[in-house]
Amino acid sequence: xxxxxxxxxxxxxxxxxNVTLSCEQNLNxxxxxxxxxxxxxxxxxxxxxxxxxxxxxxxxxEGYSVSREKKESFPLTVTSAQKNPTAFYLCASxxxxxxxxxxxxxxxxxx
Amino acid sequence: xxKIEQNSxxxxxxxxxxxxxxxxxxxxSxxxxxxxxxxxxxxxxxxLLIRENEKEKRKERLKVxxxxxxxxxxxxxxxxxxxxxxxxxCALTQDNAGNMLTFGGGxxxxxxx
Numbered sequence: 153x154x155x156x157x158x159x160x161x162x163x164x165x166x167x168x169x170n171v172t173l174s175c176e177q178n179l180n181x182x183x184x185x186x187x188x189x190x191x192x193x194x195x196x197x198x199x200x201x202x203x204x205x206x207x208x209x210x211x212x213x214e215g216y217s218v219s220r221e222k223k224e225s226f227p228l229t230v231t232s233a234q235k236n237p238t239a240f241y242l243c244a245s246x247x248x249x250x251x252x253x254x255x256x257x258x259x260x261x262x263x
Numbered sequence: 264x265x266k267i268e269q270n271s272x273x274x275x276x277x278x279x280x281x282x283x284x285x286x287x288x289x290x291x292s293x294x295x296x297x298x299x300x301x302x303x304x305x306x307x308x309x310x311l312l313i314r315e316n317e318k319e320k321r322k323e324r325l326k327v328x329x330x331x332x333x334x335x336x337x338x339x340x341x342x343x344x345x346x347x348x349x350x351x352x353c354a355l356t357q358d359n360a361g362n363m364l365t366f367g368g369g370x371x372x373x374x375x376x
Binding site for chain 1: 267269271295297299304305306307308309312352354356362363364365366367368369
């Protein structure tokens with residue numbers, strides 16, 4: 153089935169560690185996005201990519217990095233520079249009609 | 264500053280009634296507006312998209328209106344069911360935003376049997 157696959161679903165990190173969240177899509181979409189969601193809050197855009205080998209910062213990019221080496225893959229690294237990384241992370245891709253397709257999310261907890 | 268506001272308080276309604284959720288925006292000129300449903304611990308799921316030149320859109324029991332003068336969208340669920348209980352998010356994109364979607368904070372809907 154076509155869709156967005158995020159892994160891991162749950163991740164624990166010690167302070168000072170970098171962690172990478174995986175996002176893979178088989179929908180053949182050009183545009184991909186990473187959002188962060190805090191409890192009871194809406195989604196805030198971290199990074200987005202409209203084409204392979206190109207990406208743009210969103211509203212809260214500090215402390216995060218991404219790469220887009222393949223159309224299917226858009227991994228997000230949460231670096232030690234991110235001071236409050238505990239959150240629910242959502243990856244999405246967008247079709248040509250402008251609809252977002254989301255993965256099931258990755259919940260990151262800093263110990 | 265730019266804002267997208269949804270009622271942060273939960274909306275509680277009785278099964279069978281119509282639920283109406285509001286999305287207000289400030290300092291945006293959206294090309295289109297979307298509504299998503301999110302269940303706890305899951306990713307949002309697309310429901311409806313309405314463009315700036317459309318007044319109303321329907322899909323089964325769902326209806327969305329878009330008033331660019333009032334800078335407001337209303338989302339209606341008719342004949343609501345307990346299974347409709349979820350958080351509903353509105354999101355909009357501007358003409359020059361390169362397909363960048365900005366989300367409101369969401370409104371939680373509780374439909375009681």
